[in-house]
Amino acid sequence: MQDKLIDIKNEAVAQILAAKDARELEDIRVEYLGKSAGKLTLLIKKLPGLPPEEKAIVGQFANEVKQTIEETLQAQKKAIQKEKEANIAETEKIDVTLPAVFPPEGHLHPITKTLKEVYEVFKFMGYQMITGPEIETDEYNFTRVNMPKDAPSRDAQASFYLDTRNSKIYPGEYLLRTQTSNMQSRALERIRPPFRVFSPGKCFRVDDVDASHGFEFWQFEGILIDKNITVTNLLGTLDFILKSLLPGTEVRFKSGHFGFTEPSIEAMIRCTICGGRGCPYCKNLGWSEILGSGMTHPNVYKAAGIDPRGWTGFAFGMGLSRLALLKNQIDDLRVLTNSDLRILKQF
Numbered sequence: 001m002q003d004k005l006i007d008i009k010n011e012a013v014a015q016i017l018a019a020k021d022a023r024e025l026e027d028i029r030v031e032y033l034g035k036s037a038g039k040l041t042l043l044i045k046k047l048p049g050l051p052p053e054e055k056a057i058v059g060q061f062a063n064e065v066k067q068t069i070e071e072t073l074q075a076q077k078k079a080i081q082k083e084k085e086a087n088i089a090e091t092e093k094i095d096v097t098l099p100a101v102f103p104p105e106g107h108l109h110p111i112t113k114t115l116k117e118v119y120e121v122f123k124f125m126g127y128q129m130i131t132g133p134e135i136e137t138d139e140y141n142f143t144r145v146n147m148p149k150d151a152p153s154r155d156a157q158a159s160f161y162l163d164t165r166n167s168k169i170y171p172g173e174y175l176l177r178t179q180t181s182n183m184q185s186r187a188l189e190r191i192r193p194p195f196r197v198f199s200p201g202k203c204f205r206v207d208d209v210d211a212s213h214g215f216e217f218w219q220f221e222g223i224l225i226d227k228n229i230t231v232t233n234l235l236g237t238l239d240f241i242l243k244s245l246l247p248g249t250e251v252r253f254k255s256g257h258f259g260f261t262e263p264s265i266e267a268m269i270r271c272t273i274c275g276g277r278g279c280p281y282c283k284n285l286g287w288s289e290i291l292g293s294g295m296t297h298p299n300v301y302k303a304a305g306i307d308p309r310g311w312t313g314f315a316f317g318m319g320l321s322r323l324a325l326l327k328n329q330i331d332d333l334r335v336l337t338n339s340d341l342r343i344l345k346q347f
């Protein structure tokens with residue numbers, strides 16, 4: 001009987017020391033010490049059948065075996081736990097000498113960058129920035145800037161009118177603004193003259209999309225209202241803005257026609273493609289039109305409820321998208337509305 005106990009002890013201890021995790025240890029415990037069918041338990045159950053003198057000695061030995069198995073189980077359990085903790089510490093150890101991993105960094109869109117430059121130039125001249133609605137009424141977009149319903153100049157700005165069926169809104173009352181000039185009347189209403197403001201934003205016109213046309217583009221409008229303002233002030237302002245935004249450019253003015261200004265003036269810059277020699281882009285003129293401007297028409301003041309005899313001023317509108325193309329040497333307007341990161345990363 002004692003030999004059997006020794007075998008069980010050796011067998012159990014060997015298995016315990018080879019165990020790799022807590023579950024294995026539990027299986028071993030059940031195998032030897034399990035209440036109903038444990039190998040040691042079954043042997044101990046036979047003790048009462050032994051002769052009295054043998055019973056005491058074997059009984060004590062059996063207890064020692066049981067104790068040894070239990071202690072070895074406990075010790076191995078601790079050892080496995082310790083090893084596990086050491087492994088975790090090893091994998092989580094930080095090597096401070098390794099080069100850092102930087103998250104990928106984005107950058108500003110060409111339009112945003114250009115807008116920031118425009119903002120700085122206007123800030124320098126003491127202009128405030130204002131913004132207005134992209135969904136505009138026909139009245140603010142056209143009528144109030146001296147483009148009444150029958151004005152031929154409206155034809156040049158084919159518009160996206162909102163579908164107002166099933167509503168009480170009169171058809172043709174709301175549209176996506178075709179120009180930032182809608183801000184002229186809104187500024188006159190909102191701010192008491194004298195003032196100087198500029199207003200950038202998106203505009204929309206019905207157009208076939210190609211390299212130089214899109215249905216969505218950015219513009220900015222400059223508006224100045226004060227006393228004794230003359231065309232000379234306007235020309236000086238435009239010259240300063242264009243030369244600040246496009247360093248090294250040459251500027252030229254010619255007369256134009258816009259409903260909301262009288263007289264109207266167009267600014268031209270030396271063609272950036274051919275440098276003035278003449279090319280298809282500038283229609284062989286060597287110059288390309290960059291903005292429209294003029295002295296604010298008295299009807300615009302009247303539409304906003306201001307007496308035109310008291311005030312003089314000017315307004316001008318320029319393509320911000322166009323400016324972004326010129327500044328970044330991009331020859332296709334569609335690049336600016338493209339979401340392909342491989343293209344945008346170049347700027």
Ligand SMILES: [Zn+2]
Pocket residue numbers: 271272273274275276277278279280281282283284286287
């Ligand atoms: Zn040219």
